[in-house]
Amino acid sequence: MEMIFGRDRGPVTDEDVAEAYPWPEEGVWVRSMMVSTLDGAAAGPDGLSNTISGDADRQVFDAVRRFADAILVGGGTVKAEGYGPLRADPDDTERRRAQGQRPAPVLAVVSGSLDLPLGDDGFAGSEERPLVFTGATPDADRLAAVRERCEVVQSGSDSVDDGWVIDQLVERGLRRIVCEGGPSLLRAVVAADRLDEADLTLSPTFAGTSTTPDTEALPDVSRFELAHLLTADGFVMARYVRRR
Numbered sequence: 068m069e070m071i072f073g074r075d076r077g078p079v080t081d082e083d084v085a086e087a088y089p090w091p092e093e094g095v096w097v098r099s100m101m102v103s104t105l106d107g108a109a110a111g112p113d114g115l116s117n118t119i120s121g122d123a124d125r126q127v128f129d130a131v132r133r134f135a136d137a138i139l140v141g142g143g144t145v146k147a148e149g150y151g152p153l154r155a156d157p158d159d160t161e162r163r164r165a166q167g168q169r170p171a172p173v174l175a176v177v178s179g180s181l182d183l184p185l186g187d188d189g190f191a192g193s194e195e196r197p198l199v200f201t202g203a204t205p206d207a208d209r210l211a212a213v214r215e216r217c218e219v220v221q222s223g224s225d226s227v228d229d230g231w232v233i234d235q236l237v238e239r240g241l242r243r244i245v246c247e248g249g250p251s252l253l254r255a256v257v258a259a260d261r262l263d264e265a266d267l268t269l270s271p272t273f274a275g276t277s278t279t280p281d282t283e284a285l286p287d288v289s290r291f292e293l294a295h296l297l298t299a300d301g302f303v304m305a306r307y308v309r310r311r
C-alpha cells in the first residue's frame with residue numbers, strides 16, 4: 068500500500084495502516100467507514116458491500132476499527148451484512164487494556180423495529196455485550212428477546228435521535244466511534260453534525276445502484292477536507308476530516 072497524498076507519503080506497511088488513522092488523545096471522535104463503486108453504489112448486485120470490496124479495503128476497514136471503543140451500525144446493515152461477533156486480536160487486546168480501553172470494541176446498533184438476527188454466531192455473540200438503541204415503544208416480544216442478549220437503551224419517544232445515540236455512547240466511556248453505515252444511518256449522523264471524519268474507499272468497479280438505499284437530501288451540503296489518500300490494487304482509500 069502507498070500513501071500518495073498526505074503527511075507521510077510513500078510505502079505503508081501493514082502495521083502502519085492503523086497509524087494512518089489516529090484517534091485524538093481526548094474528546095469524542097466519530098468516523099465513518101464506507102466503500103463505494105465508481106458509479107456510487109454502496110453494495111454489489113447481491114446487496115452486500117463485500118462484493119465491491121477487496122483486500123486493500125478490508126485492510127483499511129480493520130485498521131480503522133482496530134482501536135475504536137464502539138462500532139455503530141444501523142439495523143439494515145446488521146441484517147443485510149450478517150454481522151458476526153466483534154473480537155479483537157490478542158495483541159491488540161493488550162494494547163487496548165494498556166490504553167484504558169475495553170478488550171474489544173462494543174457493537175452499537177440503532178433499530179426501531181428490533182427485528183435483528185440474534186443467533187450465537189451473530190453480533191449478539193460479541194465479547195462485549197452489544198448496545199441496541201431503540202424507541203420508547205418497540206414490539207414487546209422483540210424487546211424481551213433482544214434484552215436477553217444485548218443492553219437495550221430506549222429513547223424517550225418513538226423516534227431515535229442519532230445525536231442522542233452518540234451522547235449515550237460517550238456517557239458509557241465510548242468516545243472513539245466508527246460508524247460503519249449503512250447509508251441511512253450515516254446520513255442521520257451527518258445531519259446531526261456529529262461526523263468528524265469520513266473514511267471512504269473507492270472501489271475500481273461499477274455495480275449499478277438499485278441495491279443501494281436512497282437517502283433523504285440533507286438541508287445543506289456538509290463539507291470535509293482531504294487528509295490523505297492511500298492506494299493498492301486499484302483501490303483508493305481516502306480520509307476526510309470535517310471542515311469546521
Ligand SMILES: NC(=O)c1ccc[n+]([C@@H]2O[C@H](COP(=O)([O-])OP(=O)(O)OC[C@H]3O[C@@H](n4cnc5c(N)ncnc54)[C@H](OP(=O)(O)O)[C@@H]3O)[C@@H](O)[C@H]2O)c1
Nearest residue numbers: 101102109141142143144178179180227248249250251252
Ligand atoms: N458500502 C458500504 O460501505 C456499506 C456499509 C454499510 C452498509 N452497506 C449496505 O447498505 C445497505 C443497508 O443500508 P440502509 O441504509 O438500508 O440501512 P442502515 O443505515 O444500516 O439501517 C437503517 C435502519 O437502521 C435503523 N435506524 C437507523 N436510524 C434510526 C433511527 N433514528 N431510529 C430508528 N431506527 C433507526 C432502522 O432499523 P429497523 O428497520 O430495524 O427499525 C433502519 O431501517 C445494505 O445493502 C448494506 O449491505 C454498505
